[in-house]
Amino acid sequence: xxxxxxxxxxxxxxxxxxxxxxxxxxxxxxxxxxxxxxxxxxxxxxxxxxxxxxxxxxxxxxxxxxxxxxxxxxxxxxxxxxxxxxxxxxxxxxxxxxxxxxxxxxxxxxxxxxxxxxxxxxxxxxxxxxxxxxxxxxxxxxxxxxxxxxxxxxxxxxxxxxxxxxxxxxxxxxxxxxxxxxxxxxxxxxxxxxxxxxxxxxxxxxxxxxxxxxxxxxxxxxxxxxxxxxxxxxxxxxxxxxxxxxxxxxxxxxxxxxxxxxxxxxxxxxxxxxxxxxxxxx
Amino acid sequence: xxxxxxxxxxxxxxxxxxxxxxxxxxxxxxxxxxxxxxxxxxxxxxxxxxxxxxxxxxxxxxxxxxxxxxxxxxxxxxxxxxxxxxxxxxxxxxxxxxxxxxxxxxxxxxxxxxxxxxxxxxxxxxxxxxxxxxxxxxxxxxxxxxxxxxxxxxxxxxxxxxxxxxxxxxxxxxxxxxxxxxxxxxxxxxxxxxxxxxxxxxxxxxxxxxxxxxxxxxxxxxxxxxxxxxxxxxxxxxxxxxxxxxxxxxxxxxxxxxxxxxxxxxxxxxxxxxxxxxxxxxxxxxxxxxxxxxxxxxxxxxxxxxxxxxxxxxxxxxxxxxxxxxxxxxxxxxxxxxxxxxxxxxxxxxxxxxxxxxxxxxxxxxxxxxxxxxxxxxxxxxxxxxxxxxxxxxxxxxxxxxxxxxxxxxxxxxxxxxxxxxxxxxxxxxxxxxxxxxxxxxxxxxxxxxxxxxxxxxxxxxxxxxxxxxxxxxxxxxxxxxxxxxxxxxxxxxxxxxxxxxxxxxxxxxxxxxxxxxxxxxxxxxxxxxxxxxxxxxxxxxxxxxxxxxxxxxxxxxxxxxxxxxxxxxxxxxxxxxxxxxxxxxxxxxxxxxxxxxxxxxxxxxxxxxxxxxxxxxxxxxxxxxxxxxx
Numbered sequence: 001x002x003x004x005x006x007x008x009x010x011x012x013x014x015x016x017x018x019x020x021x022x023x024x025x026x027x028x029x030x031x032x033x034x035x036x037x038x039x040x041x042x043x044x045x046x047x048x049x050x051x052x053x054x055x056x057x058x059x060x061x062x063x064x065x066x067x068x069x070x071x072x073x074x075x076x077x078x079x080x081x082x083x084x085x086x087x088x089x090x091x092x093x094x095x096x097x098x099x100x101x102x103x104x105x106x107x108x109x110x111x112x113x114x115x116x117x118x119x120x121x122x123x124x125x126x127x128x129x130x131x132x133x134x135x136x137x138x139x140x141x142x143x144x145x146x147x148x149x150x151x152x153x154x155x156x157x158x159x160x161x162x163x164x165x166x167x168x169x170x171x172x173x174x175x176x177x178x179x180x181x182x183x184x185x186x187x188x189x190x191x192x193x194x195x196x197x198x199x200x201x202x203x204x205x206x207x208x209x210x211x212x213x214x215x216x217x218x219x220x221x222x223x224x225x226x227x228x229x230x231x232x233x234x235x236x237x238x239x240x241x242x243x244x245x246x247x248x249x250x251x252x253x254x255x256x257x258x259x260x261x262x263x264x265x266x267x268x269x270x271x272x273x274x275x276x277x278x279x280x281x282x
Numbered sequence: 283x284x285x286x287x288x289x290x291x292x293x294x295x296x297x298x299x300x301x302x303x304x305x306x307x308x309x310x311x312x313x314x315x316x317x318x319x320x321x322x323x324x325x326x327x328x329x330x331x332x333x334x335x336x337x338x339x340x341x342x343x344x345x346x347x348x349x350x351x352x353x354x355x356x357x358x359x360x361x362x363x364x365x366x367x368x369x370x371x372x373x374x375x376x377x378x379x380x381x382x383x384x385x386x387x388x389x390x391x392x393x394x395x396x397x398x399x400x401x402x403x404x405x406x407x408x409x410x411x412x413x414x415x416x417x418x419x420x421x422x423x424x425x426x427x428x429x430x431x432x433x434x435x436x437x438x439x440x441x442x443x444x445x446x447x448x449x450x451x452x453x454x455x456x457x458x459x460x461x462x463x464x465x466x467x468x469x470x471x472x473x474x475x476x477x478x479x480x481x482x483x484x485x486x487x488x489x490x491x492x493x494x495x496x497x498x499x500x501x502x503x504x505x506x507x508x509x510x511x512x513x514x515x516x517x518x519x520x521x522x523x524x525x526x527x528x529x530x531x532x533x534x535x536x537x538x539x540x541x542x543x544x545x546x547x548x549x550x551x552x553x554x555x556x557x558x559x560x561x562x563x564x565x566x567x568x569x570x571x572x573x574x575x576x577x578x579x580x581x582x583x584x585x586x587x588x589x590x591x592x593x594x595x596x597x598x599x600x601x602x603x604x605x606x607x608x609x610x611x612x613x614x615x616x617x618x619x620x621x622x623x624x625x626x627x628x629x630x631x632x633x634x635x636x637x638x639x640x641x642x643x644x645x646x647x648x649x650x651x652x653x654x655x656x657x658x659x660x661x662x663x664x665x666x667x668x669x670x671x672x673x674x675x676x677x678x679x680x681x682x683x684x685x686x687x688x689x690x691x692x693x694x695x696x697x698x699x700x701x702x703x704x705x706x707x708x709x710x711x712x713x714x715x716x717x718x719x720x721x722x723x724x725x726x727x728x729x730x731x732x733x734x735x736x737x738x739x740x741x742x743x744x745x746x747x748x749x750x751x752x753x754x755x756x757x758x759x760x761x762x763x764x765x766x767x768x769x770x771x772x773x774x775x776x777x778x779x780x781x782x783x784x785x786x787x788x789x790x791x792x793x794x795x796x797x798x799x800x801x802x803x804x805x806x807x808x809x810x811x812x813x814x815x816x817x818x819x820x821x822x823x824x825x826x827x828x829x830x831x832x833x834x835x836x837x838x839x840x841x842x843x844x845x846x847x848x849x850x851x852x853x854x855x856x857x858x859x860x861x862x863x864x865x866x867x868x869x870x871x872x873x874x875x876x877x878x879x880x881x882x883x884x885x886x887x888x889x890x891x892x893x894x895x896x897x898x899x900x901x902x903x904x905x906x907x908x909x910x911x912x913x
Contacts, residue, residue: 029902029906048882050890054887059682065878091913131912156606237690248893
């Protein structure tokens with residue numbers, strides 16, 4: 001219990017770093033939001049159809065726009081993809097600084113920036129290995145499943161086992177994600193102490209093996225809270241419409257509170273992993 | 283959400299009982315009974331074939347002396363890729379590569395012998411009235427030894443064998459002894475007057491985009507099958523016995539145009555009675571959680587159509603849910619029997635299940651009872667059915683959320699039908715009123731969705747009570763007959779005259795444009811300048827439309843534009859300038875391809891724009907966070 005309290009306390013201490021990460025995500029989102037706003041404004045061109053949208057989601061209004069202004073969505077889709085790719089590279093930087101502050105117990109912005117620059121390229125290597133492991137496993141499982149089952153809807157007597165198989169594979173993939181992520185964070189934490197890439201990679205695997213149960217528990221906890229936050233968002237917000245600026249503002253504030261909580265949760269997960277990997281004494 | 287999840291996984295049904303018997307008190311003499319059938323079928327489930335003895339009683343209601351008969355031999359469409367049904371098309375149909383088929387996976391039907399009432403053997407030859415494809419054997423012509431004179435009825439006996447294909451579409455066999463026998467017996471074509479007034483056989487080859495056209499009659503079908511199979515069928519179960527591992531079940535039905543049956547070992551049977559109609563639902567065990575949804579959907583159909591169209595004319599309806607490996611057997615209607623389709627785990631808030639069942643059930647009115655020619659005028663059936671499917675779903679589940687309502691994303695069924703039409707790559711791709719085989723793509727978007735939208739637009743103009751009267755009059759006048767487009771249009775004229783409805787447009791031209799033309803409808807407010815309003819019709823459809831003008835200060839004025847001419851400019855003598863203009867604010871002209879450009883205001887409501895822009899921002903934040911875990 002005291003360990004959890006310690007981790008929570010440490011998470012709170014990270015608020016400046018969490019805020020920087022949150023703001024960076026916020027601004028990336030804002031670029032798309034601005035582009036969407038401008039394009040929708042032009043497309044709706046003073047239409048009273050917006051009054052329907054003000055009452056809540058209206059598929060007719062959306063689809064009439066898609067049918068008549070399809071190019072608008074393709075340009076926004078393209079922008080969103082570019083933003084995400086750029087953010088992925090930036091994310092390595094943010095993660096480097098973040099893990100550095102946790103490892104060094106220095107939660108200042110200066111430490112964050114120092115760590116981020118210092119470990120960017122080695123951490124890019126860890127990120128590359130992580131992505132490779134995700135893709136290989138995903139591709140491998142997918143290939144084996146489809147080659148074994150063939151056309152699943154014709155192979156099985158009922159779709160029930162097929163659906164259960166899919167659920168099982170999703171869980172399996174989530175488990176794999178937990179393991180790869182655990183390794184990735186652990187290896188990076190160790191790299192900060194002893195900057196040998198190979199050793200960090202090996203140590204990462206060893207530590208995950210040693211504390212497998214704890215890592216898996218942390219992973220499922222984080223996934224569970226994320227899913228909970230998503231449902232909380234839809235449960236509370238549903239589709240409240242936009243009949244007044246007050247409702248719009250409340251919606252945006254709630255949305256951003258959830259977004260901030262998600263980032264805070266990542267800080268919490270890093271602290272939990274760090275707690276499993278204390279700095280080795282000389 | 284949790285409740286919904288639990289429902290789809292756990293069966294809540296507890297009302298399955300013994301197999302249904304019909305209420306025999308229903309009227310059994312509703313149709314002219316031109317073609318009636320007695321068939322005894324012996325099913326060899328290993329060989330996927332049935333050996334049958336058939337008696338046909340056919341009445342000549344024409345003024346001609348008939349010297350040859352024509353019959354549908356539907357199952358021969360599945361003999362191989364050379365048939366008209368499969369030839370020239372993609373060899374990959376419904377996800378199956380037909381080139382990989384083995385001999386056992388094809389189907390056929392063969393008449394081994396046919397005799398008239400005097401025991402004369404009758405000769406037969408395959409004919410190809412549509413495309414002269416010599417390899418197509420889906421229509422057979424029987425030369426009679428003894429002609430059939432006007433008003434005379436003759437009886438014929440046949441021995442035939444029908445071998446089911448592995449299901450390509452509708453009929454066929456599937457894994458684990460699943461059999462669907464539809465379009466399965468030699469069935470009489472229709473001897474009727476053609477468009478030029480001449481009497482002739484209307485018996486088309488089996489082609490894609492076509493379904494039914496047959497005469498009404500009585501059916502007595504005796505099925506002899508292994509007793510491990512659970513059997514359901516059109517009609518009522520009259521008798522049942524079991525001998526040496528076989529079961530012999532006799533079904534009877536009156537005033538039908540066709541008869542289908544299904545067999546599958548693991549079916550659970552659920553029965554209920556609603557408004558004096560027996561409902562029998564055959565579900566594979568994995569779909570048991572959907573039985574209640576199927577039942578409710580049928581009940582909604584019975585109630586709504588009974589009130590707004592006419593009384594359901596049969597004592598029973600059988601609902602068959604195909605297992606997933608024969609999903610191609612689903613999505614269809616047969617008289618007194620429909621096939622649904624569902625998938626384990628579909629939540630209650632996604633009403634594709636209800637939508638489909640209600641659609642197929644509505645065919646009991648527009649197909650089974652109003653037996654229009656589905657091969658030549660499919661819109662008279664599918665379009666009307668879709669119109670009522672929309673009305674029923676929207677009535678029971680809400681206008682804008684009847685089809686799905688998931689996490690704030692909603693859609694109504696009528697809304698969905700309109701979008702299926704307006705979302706076509708080219709909504710003016712072709713006319714609706716064409717034979718099914720002439721369609722290349724866009725079949726559903728035009729036949730189903732556009733027709734339903736045409737009818738909803740008509741309803742918007744004439745009002746719903748008048749529309750209900752039109753359909754009720756049409757149903758009463760043409761039930762158990764073969765109505766055509768002219769018959770429906772005649773009823774529309776008749777009813778509108780009765781109400782002395784003064785329409786600001788020509789309804790006949792409306793039908794001509796919508797059914798035979800390709801004109802689209804797209805009203806637009808082009809500009810507002812002080813007291814001047816400029817509107818435009820970007821399509822060619824001529825329909826009257828209301829325009830609501832709101833002036834600064836709040837004063838409203840409604841003008842009706844007759845829709846003639848591409849452009850129209852209105853100048854108002856008000857002191858204040860126009861604040862906003864809205865063409866068709868009640869969305870009565872549902873055919874309009876784009877409602878967004880129907881209006882303009884000086885003061886854009888930017889609140890929803892900000893809200894949805896913020897939502898798009900949130901999505902990027904979510905994805906960025908997810909990507910951070912993976913990097």
